[in-house]
Amino acid sequence: MSSEPYFQGHIGRYTSESTPWWPEPPKPAPGSPNVVFIMLDDVGFGHLGCYGSSIDTPAMDRLAANGIRYRNFHTTTICSPSRACLLTGRNHHSVGMRTISNYDTGFPSARGAISPSAATIAQMLQQTGYNTAAFGKWHLAPMADGSAAGPFHGWPLGKGFERYYGFLDALTDQFAPELILDNRHIPSPSDPDYHLSEAIVDEAIEFVRDQTSLSTTPFFLYVAFGACHSPHQAPQEYLDKYRGKFDQGWDATREAWFQRQLELGIVPEGTQLAPRNNGVPAWDDLSEDEQRVRARLQEAFAAMLDHMDHQIGRLADYLEEVDELDNTLFVVVSDNGASQEGGPLGVVNEGRFYNQVPASEEYNQANIDEIGGPRSHTNYPWGWAQVGNTPLKRYKQNTHGGGIRDPLIIHWPDRIKDAGAIRPQFHHISDIVPTVLEVLGVEAPEMYQGVPQLPIHGTSMLYTFDSGDEPTRKRNQHFEMFGHRGIWHDGWKAVTFHAPGGSFEDDQWELYHLDEDFSECNDLAESEPEKLKEMIEHWWIEAAKYDVLPLEDGLRGARGTPPKKGSPQDRTSFVYRQGMAHTPTNAAADVRNRDYTITVELSRETEADEGVLIAHGGITGGYSLFIKDSRLVHEYSYVGERYRIVSDTDVPIGGSVVTFEFTKTNELAGTAILTMNGRQVGSGDLPATLGGMFAIEGLDVGQDLYTPVSEDYEVPFAFSGAIAGVRIELGSNQVLDREAELRGRIIAE
Numbered sequence: 001m002s003s004e005p006y007f008q009g010h011i012g013r014y015t016s017e018s019t020p021w022w023p024e025p026p027k028p029a030p031g032s033p034n035v036v037f038i039m040l041d042d043v044g045f046g047h048l049g050c051y052g053s054s055i056d057t058p059a060m061d062r063l064a065a066n067g068i069r070y071r072n073f074h075t076t077t078i079c080s081p082s083r084a085c086l087l088t089g090r091n092h093h094s095v096g097m098r099t100i101s102n103y104d105t106g107f108p109s110a111r112g113a114i115s116p117s118a119a120t121i122a123q124m125l126q127q128t129g130y131n132t133a134a135f136g137k138w139h140l141a142p143m144a145d146g147s148a149a150g151p152f153h154g155w156p157l158g159k160g161f162e163r164y165y166g167f168l169d170a171l172t173d174q175f176a177p178e179l180i181l182d183n184r185h186i187p188s189p190s191d192p193d194y195h196l197s198e199a200i201v202d203e204a205i206e207f208v209r210d211q212t213s214l215s216t217t218p219f220f221l222y223v224a225f226g227a228c229h230s231p232h233q234a235p236q237e238y239l240d241k242y243r244g245k246f247d248q249g250w251d252a253t254r255e256a257w258f259q260r261q262l263e264l265g266i267v268p269e270g271t272q273l274a275p276r277n278n279g280v281p282a283w284d285d286l287s288e289d290e291q292r293v294r295a296r297l298q299e300a301f302a303a304m305l306d307h308m309d310h311q312i313g314r315l316a317d318y319l320e321e322v323d324e325l326d327n328t329l330f331v332v333v334s335d336n337g338a339s340q341e342g343g344p345l346g347v348v349n350e351g352r353f354y355n356q357v358p359a360s361e362e363y364n365q366a367n368i369d370e371i372g373g374p375r376s377h378t379n380y381p382w383g384w385a386q387v388g389n390t391p392l393k394r395y396k397q398n399t400h401g402g403g404i405r406d407p408l409i410i411h412w413p414d415r416i417k418d419a420g421a422i423r424p425q426f427h428h429i430s431d432i433v434p435t436v437l438e439v440l441g442v443e444a445p446e447m448y449q450g451v452p453q454l455p456i457h458g459t460s461m462l463y464t465f466d467s468g469d470e471p472t473r474k475r476n477q478h479f480e481m482f483g484h485r486g487i488w489h490d491g492w493k494a495v496t497f498h499a500p501g502g503s504f505e506d507d508q509w510e511l512y513h514l515d516e517d518f519s520e521c522n523d524l525a526e527s528e529p530e531k532l533k534e535m536i537e538h539w540w541i542e543a544a545k546y547d548v549l550p551l552e553d554g555l556r557g558a559r560g561t562p563p564k565k566g567s568p569q570d571r572t573s574f575v576y577r578q579g580m581a582h583t584p585t586n587a588a589a590d591v592r593n594r595d596y597t598i599t600v601e602l603s604r605e606t607e608a609d610e611g612v613l614i615a616h617g618g619i620t621g622g623y624s625l626f627i628k629d630s631r632l633v634h635e636y637s638y639v640g641e642r643y644r645i646v647s648d649t650d651v652p653i654g655g656s657v658v659t660f661e662f663t664k665t666n667e668l669a670g671t672a673i674l675t676m677n678g679r680q681v682g683s684g685d686l687p688a689t690l691g692g693m694f695a696i697e698g699l700d701v702g703q704d705l706y707t708p709v710s711e712d713y714e715v716p717f718a719f720s721g722a723i724a725g726v727r728i729e730l731g732s733n734q735v736l737d738r739e740a741e742l743r744g745r746i747i748a749e
């Protein structure tokens with residue numbers, strides 16, 4: 001059998017009796033545009049200037065002015081699911097992304113990975129001859145697969161992207177991100193002016209430069225910013241620019257943005273401003289100190305958004321410079337509404353939130369000057385999140401408007417002539433892929449790499465490029481997250497908020513005529529009971545059709561979920577080597593709430609040999625075992641509260657074996673000893689340890705990358721001696737309240 005069964009020449013005994021033949025490489029249809037997706041993170045419906053905000057977003061406003069923008073565009077309520085819809089054109093439960101890629105609850109709807117039965121748009125376009133690249137946030141591979149040992153099929157290069165620079169998980173530090181280049185973990189650059197948003201666009205521009213210089217085929221470029229997810233971090237000049245700009249508070253700001261939305265027509269005439277969400281106090285009821293810290297938290301968000309917008313402008317300018325902008329289908333979208341994950345007070349160290357340690361007013365006040373800078377991981381409070389979702393109710397995670405109605409800008413001057421128009425048609429993030437396919441005249445494959453493919457669920461929006469008058473071609477769209485549910489059908493929407501841990505039967509459904517009631521202010525559940533019943537039944541039908549069942553409360557679904565089989569967290573014994581790649585938390589030795597021992601075999605040639613032996617985490621929390629001034633030090637940072645144990649003798653010159661032994665004495669608490677060559681050299685209590693998602697940053701051996709666990713050193717503080725191995729033995733007495741862990745992640749996501 002030939003390696004080319006499709007060979008169309010002729011093969012005889014000699015070339016003189018044979019006819020050669022060359023296959024045609026796949027080629028997009030003449031005139032096919034480049035395709036660029038820009039994914040914003042946690043940017044709400046009202047956050048962009050062209051959607052009513054007072055935050056400067058001139059680059060995106062310009063794209064909107066020369067393109068079209070949508071006021072009835074919807075997403076899922078959180079990160080990974082929206083990304084899965086955007087890249088596959090299918091509904092998120094159907095492709096395995098019920099919630100975020102950190103969790104697999106044991107059902108096909110929740111593997112935390114995009115199913116092979118749903119090829120991505122990158123894979124589809126690659127087959128038609130497009131070159132592809134992704135830069136920025138991924139969050140679509142199971143994080144247990146995130147170590148340098150893979151497996152890699154869920155990483156960007158395994159999903160149709162030929163180049164990648166970015167980060168795999170959520171909420172990485174923007175000044176010192178946990179970077180991936182293609183399939184490798186790499187350290188953050190040491191450039192003191194580094195910011196991830198800039199680096200992502202530098203990479204994207206480099207890709208465009210290479211493509212336009214070296215290739216004649218169009219390209220597909222996916223740029224997913226870490227901005228404006230927490231941590232809200234921006235260069236100082238941007239922080240300075242917004243100083244004092246929100247002193248008027250969230251109520252006045254929301255009112256002003258709403259008025260501007262009415263003037264712009266981005267919300268229909270007659271729209272009401274939703275009341276303040278539960279738990280949001282009136283701004284005037286806050287003390288001056290409380291207002292001060294909260295205003296700063298919003299300034300950090302605004303600075304980060306403005307700074308990201310500038311980067312989008314650089315990319316658009318570069319496309320213009322190389323004469324590709326007009327022939328690029330340029331799509332700007334956010335993944336969900338503004339985030340409630342800063343809680344009612346806002347957080348300056350978000351590690352507290354992910355470990356169910358309440359934010360404290362004193363902590364926030366004491367650290368006010370760090371907000372937005374490299375020594376903070378902040379998120380704004382609910383009051384500001386609702387401003388971002390003006391004029392809507394609730395937030396990210398919820399299926400009310402504030403969670404799922406989002407900005408969408410489409411810019412393509414060669415095709416779209418209605419510059420600056422606002423489109424009213426209802427659409428969903430799964431509709432982008434079918435739009436691209438229709439634009440390019442490409443059919444989604446029925447088989448991909450031997451796997452039968454799910455049909456595309458979305459509805460093409462191409463007709464909206466020409467017409468704002470044609471009614472939407474969308475028929476239905478269901479929503480579900482952590483038990484919150486919603487369904488849109490023919491201009492109506494039924495929606496319910498699910499209290500975590502509560503019975504689904506107790507959930508109260510609301511009914512809105514969305515076409516007349518943009519902000520879901522007039523609940524018709526009581527006056528239209530038949531309509532509501534019909535909509536709820538409709539939800540169950542769609543839920544069954546699109547793999548939403550079994551309906552899972554996010555918390556109950558995760559209870560008892562075991563570590564992924566064969567994954568690093570399925571092990572209790574590790575030997576890590578010096579020079580090993582950085583390992584994300586979900587793929588590192590899991591020391592939470594159990595006995596454990598760390599044994600390091602090392603050697604020092606001189607007194608000067610010092611540095612980190614092993615460290616897991618960064619400024620928001622974690623542990624580090626290091627040698628400094630010849631002493632062995634173990635520091636445990638419980639969301640910034642530090643427990644230190646220092647040896648009473650020097651680590652000897654020459655070879656030695658040192659250990660850190662933790663004995664659990666109570667839930668999430670214990671005592672620890674340090675030993676050196678079998679002799680105890682220090683001891684202490686760890687009265688509180690991390691039991692939630694542990695550290696945001698992962699684990700390093702022989703150094704502490706990205707941000708430091710301890711304030712005693714600057715990263716990476718690499719050990720200058722030799723480490724033969726770091727052995728970690730984990731006890732069998734781990735009790736994990738995975739419910740609490742997921743609660744942390746739910747809040748995180």
Ligand SMILES: [Ca+2]
Pocket residue numbers: 615616617618697698704705706707708709
């Ligand atoms: Ca670190």
